[in-house]
Amino acid sequence: MITSSFNHGWAVRPLGSTFFALQGGPSTAVTLPHDALLSSPRDANVADGANSGFFPSLDIEYEKTFEIAESAVDQRHVLEFEGVYRDARVYLNGSLAAHRPYGYSRFFVPADRFLRYGAVNTIRVEATSGQDSRWYSGAGLIRPVTLHRSGLLHLAPEGPRFSTPQVADDLAVVQVEARIDNESPIRRTVRVRMEIVEEATGRTVATATAPVTVFPGEPAEVARRVFVRDPKLWSPDSPALYRGHVTLFDNNDDGSAGSELDQASDTFGIRRIDLDPVYGLRINGTTVKLRGACVHHDNGPIGAATIGAADERRVRLLREAGFNAIRSAHNPASTALLRACDKYGVLVMDEAFDTWTSRKVLFDYAQDFADWWERDIESMVRKDFNRPSVILYSVGNEIAETGNPLDAGTGRDLAGTLKRLDPTRFTLCAGQVLVAAGDDAATVMAEQNIGVNDVLASMDDVLVKFWQSPVAARMMEEAYAQVDVAGYNYGDARYVLDPDEFPDRISVGSETSRRSIAENWATIVDSPQVIGDFCWTGWDYLGEVGVGRARRASQAGAAEFLAPFPYLTAMAGDLDITGVRRPASYFRETVFGLRDTPYIAVQEPSLFDIELAANSFGWRGLEGRWTWPGDEGHPVAIEVYSSADEVELLVNGRSVGKAAAGAAAGYIAAFATAYEPGTVTAVAYHNGVESGRSELSTAGPVExxxxxxxxxxxxxxxxxxxxxxxxxxxxxxxxxxxxxxxxxxxxxxxxxxxxxxxxxxxxxxxxxxxxxxxxxxxxxxxxxxxxxxxxxxxxxxxxxxxxxxxxxxx
CATH class of the missing domain: 2.60.40.10 (Immunoglobulins)
Known part of the structure; x- marks a missing residue:
């Protein structure tokens, strides 16, 4: 199979009538992946604008011309679209060739019936987006497009699958599976060779061959166990990769391989994952705690365009910041991101949906779920099956139906389909009890003595009470019984309750507030039933604007949750949209036990002595800087993040004092002083002995x-x-x-x-x-x-x- 990029030579323009298209219309030449929404002017009056980053709805079409040689009439051509946001319609030479509503699903388009051989062909792809997401979605051909070309007898374009049902230190069994399609009119017997190669060295470590007879129009599924001796195991600390090759040859009369007919390959990892309430999550027999980051799919300055280097850079920087796991919130991850996770040893919670049948915004996936969910689940599994980084499939995020027994069958169907398609991984439901409570929320509020004023004052406190509620626990019990792992969104109150109430339940903080990690990490480490934590969020993102901004307590009402125009980003990431670490990132790294050097965070002087609203997503206006011109003499609040016993703060060599740090103080030594230009220094002490120091200096005028x-x-x-x-x-x-x-x-x-x-x-x-x-x-x-x-x-x-x-x- 010859696989080639189909990303070049496209033009994009607004979607108009057929007459508009015939007139040519204004168009722009682009190379895929491409986000057409990013260049649209933002508008404060856009409907549902704060969710989208104040970007408008968009209807667009992409067009490309290409040629297929007349001699290629006996070949097969398949187009692979990794993701089109959203409601894609693919037209080849004017005829509808494919339709796919979900913007994150890979799909294949057999093209031959539409092609003109020896002539120019035209492909046109329509896409539309608007009020269909709770964050910035982007629009258009946001993921790559690939052309697969093969003979009449060929491997399926989805490629081979590799799994490792048996793994030991001295021997691993690799299960290789492939589908062979015979579109010729005659029965064919071919010889299949399967080869396993170390990716780092190119050394072949295992081979196997077998003849396979394939009948016309009847795909042949081939499965073979291949044995790798002394395997190099994939783990977060040692992400060793292999490449598996599957090659088809003519089968000679003497049983030897003749001419090559087709070939496909992919990388994979040899690893074993186990999950139980005694040892928790184990990778190759070693317990691993997930230091996780939720991430949306956009790449900041380039929008939703999934260009591989951007996804790889994001994974690398998150890994360097101390994370060893990513949750793809709230849609299947791109192949580029998952390959980067394979490379850097980052574990993945691969999430399918943000909604089932109950919609969260006006035109979201709920309108397509009933007809498409099974095909979209299959697409996710087929695309991501070979990725060793993927260990969990999430059936959905904060799904309203999870608290309704009438809809329990939906969760069972999703989890069951995932297990049928991929029995090698575990399933999860990322629940949010307040969302799931629905009409029963009033019952929980009465049981927990929650009033309207409590809701307005602190949603964090309300969520704690909901998660502690016996009524709510029973409400969610069936949904969690359908999956392998209970995902708690802001539900860390369950960590200490589950061992008594649900002793066999395994859970994870599938979405947690940024400051809760200081209180919860020790519990997570000590509890085998809790396998980790995923903060909201690891990387800032477009849309849901301003949810992490520092707000006065008087502005904490529900109407102020999202910020007004011209806000663009959520301000909720440990790293900002350009990849720079914020103070929260260094705090988390300290709590994880990965950082000994103290980190100095300074609150914006104008916020001193102002009561700020409790915020699950924000960091109270703290920055790692000591340059505040115009604020000389103004009081400032300073936090030093340290695992040491205590920290001393010096301003221009003068001691401001010492403050307790470490776990007992929530890893924060707090100070207040007057700002003066120069140098501020933090000195950490263990048992009275200096163990590290850091400093910030005032920058001079820009030159x-x-x-x-x-x-x-x-x-x-x-x-x-x-x-x-x-x-x-x-x-x-x-x-x-x-x-x-x-x-x-x-x-x-x-x-x-x-x-x-x-x-x-x-x-x-x-x-x-x-x-x-x-x-x-x-x-x-x-x-x-x-x-x-x-x-x-x-x-x-x-x-x-x-x-x-x-x-x-x-």
Missing amino acids: ALSLTPERDHLDLTDESLAFVRLALVDRDGRVNPSQAETVTITVEGPAVLQGLGSSDPKPHEAITGPTRTTHAGELLAVVRPTGTGSVVIKAAAVGFPETSVVVNVD
Whole structure:
């Protein structure tokens, strides 16, 4: 099978009438993956705008022409779409070839019946989005498109499957499965060779061959056990990968292999996963606690376009920040993200849906669920089966039906289908008891003595009481009995209750508030029934705007949960949308026991002595900086995150005092002092002996623009991107986060500017384009190569000399 990119040569335009299309209409040339929504102007009056980031609804069409040789009439051509957001309709030479409502499902389009051989062909893809998601969805051909070409007798385009039913230190059994399709008019006997190769070394470690007879029009399912001696096991600490090859040959009369007919391969890992209430989650016999991050699918400055390098970078940076697990909230993850998780040893909760039959927004997936859920579940499993990083399938997030016994069958059907399609992994339901309570919420509120004022004052406290409620526990019992793991969204109150009430239940914090980790991590580590925690969120995202912002307590009503225009991001990530770690990330790393160096976080001086609203998602306006011009002499609150016994704070060498730190103090040593330029230093002490120190210094006025690429060499592929950070620096090279400048980025050479973004949660400028204002002294330019050679990235701002950097593309 010849697999080739089908990502080039597309044009996109607004979806109009047939007459509009015939007239040509205004169109833009694009390379996939592509997010058409990102360039739409935001509008404060967009319906449901705070959820979408104030982006409008969008109806678009993509078009591409291509040629198929006349000699290819005896070949088969299949198009693979990894994801089209949303309600995709694929037309080949004017005829409807496929329809797929769900925006995150991979689907295949057999193309031959529509093709014109020896002539020009036209493919057109329609997509629509609007009021169909609770966060920024993007729109269009957001994931790659691939063309598969093969002979009449060929392997299925989905590729082979690899599983490891038996794993020991000295021997592993690899189950290799493949489907052979015979579209010729005659019976054929072929020889199938299966080969296992170490990905890192290229060394072949196992082979097996067998003849297979395939009848016309009747697919042959081939399954063979292959034995790997002394296997290198995949785990978070040692993510060893293998590549499995399946090759079809003509079968000679003497049983030897003749000419090659088709070939397909994929990577996989050899690993064993176990789950029980005694040892918890074990990978290859070793208990693992999930240090997890929920992540949405967008990639910040480039929107929902799933370009491989962006997903890999995100996984790498999350891993470096201390996470060993990701939850794909709330849809199946992209292949690029999962391959990165395989590479870096990050475990995955692969989530199917955000809704079943009860809709959360006006035009969401609930309108298609009944007709499509089984095909979409199958698509997710087939796409992700070979990924060793995937250990859990989530049947859904905060599903209202989970508290209703009349809908219990839906959960059973979903979990049962997953087990039938993939018995090698575990299932989970990410429940939220307040959502599931529905009409019975009043009963729980009365039982727990919860009043309206309690709801307005602190939703966190209300959720604790709901999760502690015996009525609510019974309400959710059936839903959790249908899956292997109970997912608790803000339900950490259950951790200490379950051992008595549900001694065989295994649970995970499938979605948790950012500060709760300090209280809960010790319980998670000590309890085998709780396998980990997934914070909301690991990486900031577009849409659900402002949920993590620092708000005055007087603004804590439900109407203020989402922020007004021009807010763009949720402000809820440990890392911002450009990949910079925020103070919450260092706090979490300290709690996990992965960081000994103290970290200094300073609250914005204007927030001092202001009562802030309790917020599950925010971090009270804290930043890792000591540059606050205009606030000299103003009081500031400072937190130092440390696992040490105590911390001393120094300002310009003078001691402000000492404060308790470590687990007993929630890993936070709190101080208050007056801001003065210079240096603030935190010194950590264990048993009275200094164990580490860190400092922040005041930056001087900006004197230059600095450009720093994360890599100065790239390979030319559809997945390649260069990430270049621009910073406003003083004469000593320190970033000045308090000064803002409008910067224009230009790209010369074989590349284009794919995106330009900052961590500003409420930018006034257009999201796309070459000019942006810095935030916290920085911008991130994302450059996509279009050919080989030297790419020059330049930055210019009024009053500063132009600066440039070179990235070479091979």
